[in-house]
Amino acid sequence: MSEAVLPLNDRGLAYGDGVFETVLVRDGTPLLWDAHLARLTRGCERLGFPAPQRDELDALPGRAPAGLSVLKLIVTRGSGGRGYLAPADPEPRLLVQHLPFAPAEARWREGVRVRHCALRLGIQPRVAGLKHLNRLENVLARNEWSDPDVAEGLLCDSDGRIIEATCMNLFWQRNGRLETPRLDRCGVAGTLRQALLAERSIAEVEAMPERLEQAEALWLGNSLQGLWPVTRLDDSNGHALITWTIGETHRRLQNDAQRLLGYPSLP
């Protein structure tokens, strides 16, 4: 069901009626592949259309260029239906792109400055955690700032709870305990987050953003970039709230991520 062009009546374009994945591929080998496929399949199930066949998907990373690249997969519900009403027998469309990629290595070492976004995520448990195609909130949030020294923006939900960054998940250590926001009402449950949860004791919590200012360490991460230690957190006007010095605590969790993604260990 793979396609090279998109008909204008595709429901992915019309309504964002679909899901996507961006997979790190190194010399034809995908990283965290099972986690990506599991989320893709869960997304299709939750939206109510069949996921692509596993063997069709498994053949894709091998077609990537040599070295590092990103395999972007989009699966839409396809065409048809009457308006928002989905077709009874959907014929999903799989769209594949291979994109060049290099991680921001300096950010592993030096850390990043981040800020709070003004936009608040709407609460929608029906699609929370999924990487669906309705990403206008992320676009608007990411475009709240243009300063290239600010690497990411943090997002709260409409009840004020801290959730994620525009394209990364959040992790922090507080009183020696690792925490990450629960994502059952909004946000995207990243595959690196899932892999870290599987091998480390990390509590999924409900927290207000002030919790971050009590943290010994704060990280942002996703399955393409690994983990970035945060050295400075600004409010949504760009004024510093708190700074951190990178230490051993940061490196321990970072090196878990480096290993999961096949990146070199940090000293």
Next chain:
Amino acid sequence: MSEAVLPLNDRGLAYGDGVFETVLVRDGTPLLWDAHLARLTRGCERLGFPAPQRDELDALPGRAPAGLSVLKLIVTRGSGGRGYLAPADPEPRLLVQHLPFAPAEARWREGVRVRHCALRLGIQPRVAGLKHLNRLENVLARNEWSDPDVAEGLLCDSDGRIIEATCMNLFWQRNGRLETPRLDRCGVAGTLRQALLAERSIAEVEAMPERLEQAEALWLGNSLQGLWPVTRLDDSNGHALITWTIGETHRRLQNDAQRLLGYPSLP
């Protein structure tokens, strides 16, 4: 900037980063055209990219087939940018479809049965009122029922306020006063709704769904179908909450809509 096919890197597909309009066209003449263009322009402004030129848009309805049809316009931010970060100089893409259309005339006369949906709309003031491409909530809500006797589903927001139907706006009369939900936190501000607000005294209110059960009359409507009087409202399990008999009150507001859309007056 009109296009016939869509590149896979278009941000409309990737993120729902765009807006759309569905315009009723009769023999080349668009109905409520200024209201559609105003909403389209407002949407592009709110998302932060230039709207298509007015003269390019004005040329489109004349290319519609004879009789009734729907002109569907999609404007996306185009390609480019880095992930969610928008390109500094976006080149928006205008996508045009002419679709056959006939209104559900029997519903004008006989009215419709509707139900409450279980899904609740997320609150997002930044895009409230716009007809943007992030419509997964509408798709999921519309697919909560398959009974063809149920014409529409009503949606509340995550705070429980009544907002709209899956593809229509809501109007009711209570104590002789016309009301419609405020749409400053979520929902789509329809062009028929706007036209009715401009010529009738209709209060935009915050209301819980129980308010509907106190109404003398309830209508659903949009710029393609006109207004449907509601004869029965069900809960989200399909059990009747209240029924109405269609009367003169219904016909008065309906006939305003019929006139605005060039449909015949109802007796």
